Amino acid sequence: MINKRRSTAVLLGLLAATALIGPPPAAADDETTEPPAEPPKVELVLDVSGSMRARDIDGRSRISVAQQAFNEVVDALPDETQLGIRVLGATYRGKDKKKGCQDTQQIVPVGPVDRAGAKAAVATLRPTGFTPVGLALRSAAQDLGTGATARRIVLITDGEDTCAPPDPCEVARELAAQGTRLVVDTLGLAPDEKVRRQLLCIAGATGGTYTAAQSVDELSGRIKQLVDRARDTYTATPTVVGGAAECPNAPLLAPGVYTDREAFSEHRWYRVPVREGQELRASVSVGLDRPVNPDYGVLLRATDPDGRELVRGVDAGSGRTDVISAGLRWSAAEDAATPTPEPGGTRPARTVCLVVSNAFAPRPGTEATPGMPVELTVDVVAASPAPDGPDLGRGWTLLLLLTLAGLLTGLVAGLLTRWWVATWREN
Amino acid sequence: MRTLLRSAAALVAAGLTLAPAAASADPTPTPSPGAATVTKAGTSFLTATAITAGQPVRVGASTGDHLYWAFPAEAGQIHQLTATVTFPKGRSGASTWTVDVFDGLRRRQACTAGAQTPTVDAAATSVTLGCTLRRVRPWAEPWSADPLPGTYYVRLSVVDLPEPDLGLPIDVDLLVGADGEGGASGDDGELAAPLVPNSRAGTVLTTEPTAEPVAEEETSLTVWLPEPGSRWVWTTVGGVLAAVAGVVGFALTRRPRRP
Numbered sequence: 001m002i003n004k005r006r007s008t009a010v011l012l013g014l015l016a017a018t019a020l021i022g023p024p025p026a027a028a029d030d031e032t033t034e035p036p037a038e039p040p041k042v043e044l045v046l047d048v049s050g051s052m053r054a055r056d057i058d059g060r061s062r063i064s065v066a067q068q069a070f071n072e073v074v075d076a077l078p079d080e081t082q083l084g085i086r087v088l089g090a091t092y093r094g095k096d097k098k099k100g101c102q103d104t105q106q107i108v109p110v111g112p113v114d115r116a117g118a119k120a121a122v123a124t125l126r127p128t129g130f131t132p133v134g135l136a137l138r139s140a141a142q143d144l145g146t147g148a149t150a151r152r153i154v155l156i157t158d159g160e161d162t163c164a165p166p167d168p169c170e171v172a173r174e175l176a177a178q179g180t181r182l183v184v185d186t187l188g189l190a191p192d193e194k195v196r197r198q199l200l201c202i203a204g205a206t207g208g209t210y211t212a213a214q215s216v217d218e219l220s221g222r223i224k225q226l227v228d229r230a231r232d233t234y235t236a237t238p239t240v241v242g243g244a245a246e247c248p249n250a251p252l253l254a255p256g257v258y259t260d261r262e263a264f265s266e267h268r269w270y271r272v273p274v275r276e277g278q279e280l281r282a283s284v285s286v287g288l289d290r291p292v293n294p295d296y297g298v299l300l301r302a303t304d305p306d307g308r309e310l311v312r313g314v315d316a317g318s319g320r321t322d323v324i325s326a327g328l329r330w331s332a333a334e335d336a337a338t339p340t341p342e343p344g345g346t347r348p349a350r351t352v353c354l355v356v357s358n359a360f361a362p363r364p365g366t367e368a369t370p371g372m373p374v375e376l377t378v379d380v381v382a383a384s385p386a387p388d389g390p391d392l393g394r395g396w397t398l399l400l401l402l403t404l405a406g407l408l409t410g411l412v413a414g415l416l417t418r419w420w421v422a423t424w425r426e427n
Numbered sequence: 428m429r430t431l432l433r434s435a436a437a438l439v440a441a442g443l444t445l446a447p448a449a450a451s452a453d454p455t456p457t458p459s460p461g462a463a464t465v466t467k468a469g470t471s472f473l474t475a476t477a478i479t480a481g482q483p484v485r486v487g488a489s490t491g492d493h494l495y496w497a498f499p500a501e502a503g504q505i506h507q508l509t510a511t512v513t514f515p516k517g518r519s520g521a522s523t524w525t526v527d528v529f530d531g532l533r534r535r536q537a538c539t540a541g542a543q544t545p546t547v548d549a550a551a552t553s554v555t556l557g558c559t560l561r562r563v564r565p566w567a568e569p570w571s572a573d574p575l576p577g578t579y580y581v582r583l584s585v586v587d588l589p590e591p592d593l594g595l596p597i598d599v600d601l602l603v604g605a606d607g608e609g610g611a612s613g614d615d616g617e618l619a620a621p622l623v624p625n626s627r628a629g630t631v632l633t634t635e636p637t638a639e640p641v642a643e644e645e646t647s648l649t650v651w652l653p654e655p656g657s658r659w660v661w662t663t664v665g666g667v668l669a670a671v672a673g674v675v676g677f678a679l680t681r682r683p684r685r686p
Contacts, residue, residue, distance in 0.1 A: 148628075188594060200491075200593060209470065211489040212594030221487065232467065233474035239628045252636075256629020257473065273636040279569060283533040283624070285472060311570055315535055319523075319586040322493040325472070327532025329569035349636040375473070377533075379625040384566060387616030392658035399665045406669030410676020418680055 038149050040234040041082045041110055042227055043140045044070070047157035049089035052127040054158070054190075058215055062158050062189045063127050069220035070122045074115050076224050081231050084110030084143050085118060088136040089129040100130035101163035110143050131159050134166035137202070141175050141182055150181040150237050152208075152230040154223060158189040160198050169201035176206045176289070177261065177370035179240045184208045185226045187219065205289050207322075207373070238375060243268030247305055247353035255379045260356075261371035262286065267357045272378055273349035276332060279383040283313070283327030284356050287373040290366050294318050297359040300326045302352050310352065316359070323375070331383035354378075456507050456604020458483045468494040468599070472533060473626060475580055480506065480605035490522075491593040493584040498603050499623075502565035502576045502614075505606045507541070510583055513553040513598040521548045522588035526556045531577035531622030536560055544586070556583070562607070566616025577622025615658070 052063040070085070077083055085108035092103040107121040108114075137153065144151040161168045175182050185208040186199035196212070203210040209226075213219040238257035244250040250269035262268050274280045284300045297316035303309050313326035330352065356374060459481030468486045469475040475495035478484060488494055500506060510526050523546040528536040541557030560574060567573035583599060653659035 191594070193591070196591070196594065207471065209489060209492050210594045211596075218596055222489070225487070228467070229470070229474075232476075233469060237628060238473070239630065241629070241631055252632040254630045254632050255625050256627050257625070258629045258631075273632070279619070281532055281622070285533060313532070313534065320588075321584065321586065323471070325529060325533035325535075327530070327534045329532065331569050377624055377626075378629060381620035384569075384617065384619040386568070387566060392662040393665070394656075394658045394661040398661060399668055402665035402669040403672045406672035407676040409669075410673035410678075411680060412676075413673070414677040414680025417677075418682075 038147050039080050039082050040149070040152075040231045041084075041144050041147075042152045042154065042230045043084040043086055043110060043143055044073075044223070045086045045088065045136050045140050045153055045155045045157075046070070046122075046125070047089060047131055047133070047155075047159065048087045048125050048127055049129055049131040049159060049162075050127050051131075051159040052189075056190050060216075061127075063125065065216050065219060066156060066189065067122050067125065068216050069223060071119050072220040073223045073227060074113065074118050074122075077113055077115070077227065078231050081113075081227060082111050083113045083118070083227070084108055084140075085122065086136060086140050086143060087125060088133065089127075089131050090125055092129040097130065097163070101132045101135065103129050104132055104136040104139055106139070106143055110145075130162050131157065132163040133157060133161040133168040133198075134164060134171040137168060137171045137175065137184065138166070141180075144182070146180045148237060150183060150230075150234045152226065152234070153182065153184045154187065154226050155184055155199070155202065156187045156189065156213075156219075156223075157195065157199070158191070160194045168198060169205060172202040172205040173289070173367070173370065176373070179259075181237045181259075182206060186210045187222060188212050189219070190214060207287065207289070241270070241376075243270050243356065243374075245269065247271065247303070247307075247355070250353065252351075253376075253378050256377075258376045258378070260374040260376065262356060262358060262374045263368055263371035264358070264360050264362055266371065267355055268374065270354045270356075270376065270378075271351050272354060272380065274330075274332075274352050274380055275349050276347045277383050278380050279329060279331035280352055281327070281329050281377075281379040281381065282354055283325060283377045285323040285325040285375040286356070286358050286360075287323045287375070288321060288360070289372055291363045292366065293361040293363060296324060296361070298324045298326050299357045299359070300328055301355050301357075302328055302330050303355065305351055305353060327377075456481070456509060456602050458602060465496075468492075468496060471495060472529075472580060472624075478601075478603065480504075480603050482603070484599070484601040486599050488597055488599055489593075490518075490585060490588065490595045490597050493582060494599060496581045496601065496603075497578050498581070500563050500574075500576055500579050500605070502563050502618075503607045505562045506560045506579070506603055507606070508558050508560075508581060508601065508603045509541075510556040510602075511553055511600040512556070512583070513600075514551070514595070515598065516595050518549050518589075518592045518595065520589035520592065521546055522554075522592065523586050524554050524556055525584060525586050526558050527582045527584075528558055528560060529580040529582070530574060531579070531624050533580070533624075534572060536574060536579070546587075565614050566618055575618055575622050577618075578624060 046066060053061055055061045057065045084106060086104060086106045088104040092100045108118045140153050172184055184202050184206040186203045188195050188199050191212050200210050211222050213222060238259040241251050241258040241260055243260050247269045250271045252271045260268060272280055282300060286298045295318045300313040301309055302311050311328050311330045313328035315324055315326045317324050362368060462482040465476060465478050465482060465484040466486055467476045470493060472495060475497040478496050478498050480498060512524055523544060525544045530536055538558035539561055540559040543558050545554055545556060547554040563574045563576055567575055
């Protein structure tokens, strides 16, 4: 009896262990990318044109609200972030539009911030002149320079550009298309419809955001959030690549993130080497940086160099969005006619072509060039072969069934034995 | 004899009570105790803010922002997410909000339940969104779109609204909950590498890649041992149980011994 009890306990323990121990969790990708040498860079661009005198934010003038917000932002600035401040319409008092529209200066250069100096420079600003937003944006991009990381411009304005050309939205598109990753976040102070349209266009063209600020708290809170975001996200910059019109001369891509531009109805080809036993993973996002008709789609296909389609990823959508994405996985079928292994035990690389196409329809008046931003992610990992599951079972129901079957068999065997013994004894 | 019978009955009862407990799913996620609140959100796939299941998110944003978060998922889990958008200021018209979920390859994921795209009128002060995802599978064919372990992206945005409402402040609360501790699901197979996107900047190759030598595969004893929780283990345990039950059944038919 004691023995039996012990064996029951062992069995129960075994059962519990089986239930508790599952397969090990998927390995987490914890490789840390080395920190880039560059610090995050942000430039605040402040409109100091005549209209900033208006007293319509909590009974205070727009410029005083902006000044207070700037002071709070400078105080809360993270130490590693480099901040510059540029103003527009701050000095020229005359009526000459030509001169007034050149009026933009950098009052705090982009670099480690001297807090007292920056506050003093902001405190002396008085609302004065015209609103050359386009020129100020272009100059701000120059202030920030070029480099491997993303830069952020925060544009704070209350009135629409009075100096076009250059049209600020055109400038934003031109800056975005230059390949240096630049994000323009816009803040409208008590904005009207025209200002809102213009700022939305600038933000949309560069992948930035638009905020309507109607109080000091809103303004300073949002600028702080944007400056923090600049620090958190500035290292995520893809490599610029130019896709080809056909596969044979397409650029050959190693795993990583790339960015490109694709016009309406254009096809862009890329090539990726994939070895035997490897799996290709690719995803693409096409950004809607300009007004298009409400229904759209994106198609990512992987093909053989001879044009045979291997797999496709597709997505379509409707309505307001920022990007539309599709992705695919592909690995060579295991039982495919594999080429005879090369002498010396090598595995040759096979080239897979990737083609990105889109189904966007421009609205009347929408600019076709430069193309829409494309973000392409390529990865090559070990293939996951199909499981060849044994004809076995799993789960509590199976255990119960097997146990009941065993019990029944034992009972029948026992009864049969008794009957047989009884019959044999009688005869 | 009686002890044996009793323990067998207890075993059966335990099996019966365990099975439904594992299957039941709690529809609303709750924050895990001690989890720090995340107060950030990304604005693109590359800059998505990393969160984990059970970690509450509370962030201020502007109407019209596209907010991104990323969370890790394991095989066997079912994720539910709920989001609440609060409007501190009045709006001029009805708006439609949406929460989209994408896997590590930026493929759109289906919601099996939840208000994924609710519309609220101008008077509403908040809107609640929800999405329950499919159970994550441990393996799927490359050509399929089944949910697999790896990174998942959540995108919250407004898809339809009167243009003057763009840029107004909003407050967003988000919580992702996970059901099922992962592991033992009905599927076999394993993904060699989870769908975690490679987010490093790429390099354009200038030369055609050459054949590389095949690496010698290391074989060890552990390769031949079945994994814990695999069909081999379950079936073997079942066989042992059946044998014990058979002996018990046989013993039951014996005439009781007279003292």
